[in-house]
Amino acid sequence: MSHGDLYCHNDSKYHKPATYDGSTHWQDYLVHFELLAEINHWDDHQKALELATSLRGAAQGVLSDLHPDMRRNYRSLVNALASRFEPENQSELYRTQIKSRLRKRGEPLTELAQNIKRLVRLTYPTAPLQVRELARYCFIDSLNDSELECAVFQAKS
Numbered sequence: 001m002s003h004g005d006l007y008c009h010n011d012s013k014y015h016k017p018a019t020y021d022g023s024t025h026w027q028d029y030l031v032h033f034e035l036l037a038e039i040n041h042w043d044d045h046q047k048a049l050e051l052a053t054s055l056r057g058a059a060q061g062v063l064s065d066l067h068p069d070m071r072r073n074y075r076s077l078v079n080a081l082a083s084r085f086e087p088e089n090q091s092e093l094y095r096t097q098i099k100s101r102l103r104k105r106g107e108p109l110t111e112l113a114q115n116i117k118r119l120v121r122l123t124y125p126t127a128p129l130q131v132r133e134l135a136r137y138c139f140i141d142s143l144n145d146s147e148l149e150c151a152v153f154q155a156k157s
Contacts, residue, residue, distance in 0.1 A: 015039050017050060021057035026085035048074040094123040102144040113139050
């Protein structure tokens with residue numbers, strides 16, 4: 001196999017990553033990207049190239065801030081994007097959003113639950129799964145309906 005064949009995208013098994021423009025959560029995109037990298041059997045060099053070429057808008061702007069060698073280094077690129085789009089000091093903001101999150105009128109419970117689970121994961125990204133189960137209690141508190149809160153709590157106990 002020649003070097004050119006290694007990166008051929010004409011293979012019917014090639015899965016192209018979605019683009020990333022910084023408007024959605026970086027960790028969500030990174031999970032998607034790394035799963036595709038595994039499916040496509042990319043090494044770190046190929047992952048860096050694929051990630052760099054999938055960036056758009058504000059995310060693409062991160063590339064120009066990096067030294068050219070770092071643009072081709074997967075770890076450096078991931079760290080630069082994480083630093084820009086998921087800064088560590090955001091956990092307090094997410095914690096505040098969790099505390100103030102109430103169910104909107106007519107909002108489906110599944111949508112509310114998913115939103116709270118995401119906020120908990122963003123607030124406590126390194127916490128064990130058991131700790132992140134507190135999302136359940138945050139969800140119950142956010143229902144903004146004492147009868148519904150009681151029913152959900154009893155159903156899950």
